[in-house]
Amino acid sequence: MLSHESVLLDASLDALNIRGDGVYVDATFGRGGHSKALLERLDDAGRLVVFDQDPEAQAVAQGWMRQEARLALEPFNFSHLYKSIEARGLIGQIDGILFDLGVSSPQLDDAQRGFSFGKDGPLDMRMNPLAGFSAADWVAHTSYDDMRRVLREYGEENNAGRIARAIERAREQAPITTTLQLAELIERAVGGRRGKRIHPATRSFQAIRIAVNRELDVLAEVLPQALDVLRPGGRLAVISFHSLEDRIVKQFLRAQARPPAPDPVSPAPPARVRQVTRRLCDEAEAQRNPRARSAVLRWAEKCA
Known part of the structure; x- marks a missing residue:
């Protein structure tokens, strides 16, 4: 989440395969770059739930909500994903979830933070x-x-x-x-x-x-929650900015795509995701936004 100009914006939205009437989660609202573009792809029946633990980001989202009925804020760290989606009665109904990890430009640029x-x-x-x-x-x-x-x-x-x-x-x-x-x-x-x-x-x-x-611990905790709240065919997309985050995402998605058998004589459980795909920041975007140079997008689709 390293820029006012959202990183891998089109690629991440394409990865979510957005339906106009779908229900989506932006788990890292920041200043709303991805959320704004996502709302533009939704019709009047679509809904977007956003998470952010930063009070300044929450204030931005609350300002939007006064004019945007399709938007709902969960003022928490995304580790509360399952609990919050459950409280909204939306378990198994989420069409796509986006995580844009790390620190945002407003946070990085404010010396007081x-x-x-x-x-x-x-x-x-x-x-x-x-x-x-x-x-x-x-x-x-x-x-x-x-x-x-x-x-x-x-x-x-x-x-x-x-x-x-x-x-x-x-x-x-x-x-x-x-x-x-x-x-x-x-x-x-x-x-x-x-x-x-x-x-x-x-x-x-x-x-x-x-x-x-506790960034790496929280990331490892939330990825299974994300699969649990998605509907079959829903998409999970994660943008990471350093190898430690990306390794956690990569290993999780690989394990869900090819789960091991519990023992040598038992059949392996069915895969939970498919179409595991990686996309890197290209040179043109890196030149426009040098902080995005290390960005990696990984996405997958939840199996039926």
């Missing part, structure tokens, strides 16, 4: 700044071993141990409370940029953001 090391602001990084613990809390209380593991696993950071040790030493002297404070600490820990194309803090900020928001 604490996602970016390029602008000084409070070290927050929460998708919902009213819930949970902040990145400042995380760096203050996480053990060295857990910091090193998160930086290595979620950020694929080769200097994870060195950075974790630097954080541990620095917080003994004073709290780490701002984005630039942390970014400069990481830069010193790895010996500066020395001609590197990306800032030395890039991977660490990604890792801490993922840990603070």
Whole structure:
């Protein structure tokens, strides 16, 4: 969810195979780029349910709802997908679900949200700044071993141990409370940029953001829910922006397309999805929107 100009917009809508009178879910409303385009493909009988845990995104959706009767907001993280759709009496009636993962441009560009090391602001990084613990809390209380593991696993950071040790030493002297404070600490820990194309803090900020928001855990939890709420023939489409997210989606869809037999003598259960397809961001879109360069769209159709 990395742009005001929605990433892979036409491809993701085509993947959903939209019916004018269908019922759809945009599980990551953001500022409504995909939702706006989806509503344009629905007729008066169509419905769109959107999810977002960010109060600023919720305010945008609520403003739309005053003029758009086909739109309904669920002001939650998409981990509430099954519960919310069940409460609406729509289990097995959803025609398509779209996930546009990650952090949105408005979140990234607002220094007060604490996602970016390029602008000084409070070290927050929460998708919902009213819930949970902040990145400042995380760096203050996480053990060295857990910091090193998160930086290595979620950020694929080769200097994870060195950075974790630097954080541990620095917080003994004073709290780490701002984005630039942390970014400069990481830069010193790895010996500066020395001609590197990306800032030395890039991977660490990604890792801490993922840990603070439990992004990978929540993604793994919601994918089975998505299949449960879809109707037979309904489509699931997921746009991811880094390999960790994409690996979870890929492995889930492959397992649902070719479920293993529970034991050697039992037949394999039937597949739950078909037409598992991948689409990458093309060069033209990457030039228009450099943040979209790493985007991967995967989609599949629920079997009857």
